[in-house]
Amino acid sequence: MRTVPWLDILISLRKNRKDRVAFVAARADPAYYGALVQVLMLRLAFTSDLHFDTTGSLTTPEEIRRVAGEVAASHAAALIVAGDIGHPLHNFRHCLDALAGRAPHVGIVVGNHDVWHDEHRTSAQLWQTTLPAETRERGMYWLEQDPIVVDRVAIVGSMAWYDYSAAEPSIGRDQAYYAAIKPQVSNDAHWLDWEWSDVEISRKLREQLVALLERLEADRNVDRVVVATHVPVFEQQIRRDPTNLAWSIANAYFGNLTMGEAIARFPKVRAVVSGHLHMSIHAVVPRARMTDIQACVVGSDYGTPTWLLLDM
Numbered sequence: 001m002r003t004v005p006w007l008d009i010l011i012s013l014r015k016n017r018k019d020r021v022a023f024v025a026a027r028a029d030p031a032y033y034g035a036l037v038q039v040l041m042l043r044l045a046f047t048s049d050l051h052f053d054t055t056g057s058l059t060t061p062e063e064i065r066r067v068a069g070e071v072a073a074s075h076a077a078a079l080i081v082a083g084d085i086g087h088p089l090h091n092f093r094h095c096l097d098a099l100a101g102r103a104p105h106v107g108i109v110v111g112n113h114d115v116w117h118d119e120h121r122t123s124a125q126l127w128q129t130t131l132p133a134e135t136r137e138r139g140m141y142w143l144e145q146d147p148i149v150v151d152r153v154a155i156v157g158s159m160a161w162y163d164y165s166a167a168e169p170s171i172g173r174d175q176a177y178y179a180a181i182k183p184q185v186s187n188d189a190h191w192l193d194w195e196w197s198d199v200e201i202s203r204k205l206r207e208q209l210v211a212l213l214e215r216l217e218a219d220r221n222v223d224r225v226v227v228a229t230h231v232p233v234f235e236q237q238i239r240r241d242p243t244n245l246a247w248s249i250a251n252a253y254f255g256n257l258t259m260g261e262a263i264a265r266f267p268k269v270r271a272v273v274s275g276h277l278h279m280s281i282h283a284v285v286p287r288a289r290m291t292d293i294q295a296c297v298v299g300s301d302y303g304t305p306t307w308l309l310l311d312m
């Protein structure tokens, strides 16, 4: 009788992974275990809200280097950053340099803080030209336009922005209200100088991501899709507390459920990882006649960056 070599067993296990998608605790693995991980599954590392700051008043370079070192030791096939990397530009650049080479592929999504204008560049220039160029110069992927495809899994991203669709329903206010009070609630009102309203930039970003997802849905070389967004996009990623008025008003600037509805229509999407909230949330988004989406928010806060792993 022919015996099955151990490699055949591993390969058949790998083929049978199908829809297993699980967020697991961030960890570094010994080299021998890492080799096994790479044969058995696709491992992706995610971080967000790094707020790199050379002065140390937000997140210190040492803390970013700690995260980068831990990611490198996790044997992840890709590292994805879900926005709020560093402002002004020199902090963004230093942060990318700290992350470069820590995984075979590094994908970048920017957040609201990254597109705050400075004395040399407008918000629109940063988002459309400067930050994509800084990313690509380092061999990294600008995930709003350049998907990472590894092991038949595509990883794409979007800043997503907030369009007030996640506003606390019990407050009963409309878009015009949240646009009008924004200067009292969010520093974005003072540091963004682009011409678009929040609803308009959200629509632009949604149309861009939908076009990318349509392309991947038709791509025979892609079986599954992972989406990284800076702003959370599902109700399951939003924490609500209707008894807390300040928190409930802030909810309007914490999510983009319109974007989530658009993403959830694509059957290949299996996981969504977001940032922006500075709190850790793990959730499942059920879908009718389609595989559930595993969703989470990376729990980094100022001074205490964190990361997580997705095995699939």
Ligand SMILES: [Fe+2]
Pocket: 084, 111, 112, 113, 230, 275, 276, 277
């Ligand atoms: Fe943010």
